[in-house]
Amino acid sequence: MLTRIIRWLRGYLLVEVYKGSPERFFNLCRHRGVYVWNIVKTDSTYTFCILLKDYLNLNETAHKCRTYPKIRHRTGLPFTIKAVLSMKTLLPCFVLFMATLIYLSGFVWNINVSGQHRYTKEALTEYLETIGVKKYMRKNKLDADMVEKTIRNQYKDIGWVSVSLVGTNIYVKILESDMPDVQSEEKINSNIIASDDGIVESIITRTGTPKVKPGDTVEKGQVLVSGIVELHDDGGEVYHKMPVMADADIVLQVRQNYGDTFPLIHEEKQYTGRTQTDYTICCNNNLFFVENILNKLETFEKYDIITEDICGGLLHKKTIYEYEITGKTYTNEKAAEIAAYNLKKYIASLAENDIIIIDRKVTAGVENGKCTSSGWLDMLVPQKERSLITERDWSVDKSNEHDGDDS
């Protein structure tokens, strides 16, 4: 194979020799180091292949043997170049090609978004379009600093943005930050109050003055642990009050009413079966888009996008499924199932806040085209709600000592 490539690069000829003494001709070629191959005897002539450079020195040998070489066919790069250069339209086409290339390279052909987790690529691309960054825009109209600033202002949870233009591609790299809300670490003097009506299940006080004990019934907003610590003198009189930040583990047993209603008629996705598929080849940090241009002619109003990696991430497949919204009615069984699911989801959301359900009674029924769940939940709720202590609450009024009638 390599030999064939080298022969093609150097150029070779299919030559026919006739008359004279061909055997002697081949022997002389061999002695002079002229390499010939594919020697075939036809009826009255011999054909063989010879390199172009050797053929140019063949005259003397042919003359000596009284043979007459005749070129039958030319093959190889030198002949191809000659044929191409002889084309009169080549130069104008080349100039036109370069001009088109330079003109088209002045546009943005692809926007690549990476680093996102919460936001989809499509959502970010749509937002970029609203601020004027889109495919097929002029490259010189891109203001990367402005785009970075705008993205940061729009998405508060994106901590870092880099917008760069490489070739005809815009690369938007983002880093989402999971910065927690800034919470004040300073201690504020406060009471712990009841968030709901209920019965105190348990109370362990670390700081402050407990105002209730297990088994007490409390109302919403009632102080459970006071942030005012009273100091008594030997006589049992309060001589000083000190405000602190109350700290205690208090659990209330609370009965909460539960209600959930949803209509039986609902909207449901119905896939139409029309899909569009595009592939992206990822090679050495470069993306090559294999897109069907015909897909651009047909746009879907409502669609789902499913992406999957094939061949270990080398190939990305993006499939767009069109769907329509259709009205449907739940059956009673399905409605009961959904009501149970909603209740389960609600209990799970309570559990996230350390609330434990100890008893419940919820019934579901269908009436007037609606499914209604109602009942109650008994739960253990940790108390974290606070009320601030004002100076008036804790200052000891000693004015009487000085209000004595001196007269």
Add this chain to the structure above:
Amino acid sequence: MANKMSGYVTNKLGISPDIIDGGSIIKIYGREYVVIENYKSIIEYTKDMIRLQGKRGRISVKGSNLCIAFYTETDMRIDGNITDVILND
């Protein structure tokens, strides 16, 4: 005398004859092609027979549609439907 001497040396020392006196090496690959090493020149070339001059005799390759795929200073490959390979003094 020289042939006898070279034959004696090759037998006694176990050296192959192509090294001592340039004997031809002929390799036949089925009926498809023959590779001949240590030949001197082409004597005759027709469609049905190619005769070569070796250093110690002539070599005739018979068959049909014979063609020389390539030849160099030392070896030659003959393609075609080969029927006979004959060695003559």
